[in-house]
Amino acid sequence: MMVLGKLAGMVLHQLRNPLNIMKTSLYYVISSYSDKMDERMKKHLEMIEKAVDSSDKLIEDILGFARPREPVLENVDINHVARTALADILVPPGTTLETEFSEDLPAIQADPLLLIQMFKNITINAIEAMKGVGTIRIGTRLKEGWIEVSFNDNGPGIGEDMLPRIFEPLFSTKSRGTGLGLSLCRLIVYKHEGEITVRSRKGYGTIFIILLPLAVRASTGGNNDG
Ligand SMILES: Nc1ncnc2c1ncn2[C@@H]1O[C@H](COP(=O)(O)OP(=O)(O)OP(=O)(O)O)[C@@H](O)[C@H]1O
Ligand SMILES: [Mg+2]
16 A cells, blocks of 8 residues: 555656646647637637646645645745735636735745645635636735634535535545545644634535634644644
8 A cells, every 4th residue: 555655646746747847838828829819729728728727736635635744834925825826726707706815914934835725725616616606705814813814705605414524535525526625725724733614504605714823833844743
């Protein structure tokens, strides 16, 4: 099992290189030639872009889950992290992403790459849940020594029977979901000594709230004995 796990990890790591090349080349082709392309061609390139993105997310989630790494802490501007993550997400035309960022927030000690992964997973879930129509509001603010990040969508909501299970690894209601996204988000938040909660009402929408401490007690890359 250990050899298989190691092999799977190596293969997944190797697959990221060609995916990144495809992503960069796609970006180049789309931004340089979009005025010379007909609608059908654009549609096909969008399909490739979506497929590359979801493969990349899958690899990132599996690696993050199977080989969780300790956060490498640095001073982080949460709004900058949020903007970086959101810029990398394909938003369907009927979906609106609104941001309400408090300015002048203090820097927090965090691992920006892990936080980007968390922002992307929760936002993509909301986009997928709304099936192309709706609004997601993402906010940041200072709250009693913590930074609070909220994700508020007006999608279909989550039933009471499902709600306690959504953070379980491999729990998914999607035909092509792996169910790793939220369990990974929770792991990332816990590794930052933060808290994650969810409130949802069927038919009205869902809110995820994350509290991150300004400073993490555990030392960089070291033993997490807190
Ligand atoms: N904003 C949301 N609105 C409604 N349901 C949600 C929302 N976010 C999560 N869910 C529910 O929680 C489940 C678990 O989410 P999670 O991100 O862990 O897995 P997934 O999205 O199904 O698969 P993936 O591994 O591709 O992320 C989803 O399948 C969905 O049913
Ligand atoms: Mg998900």
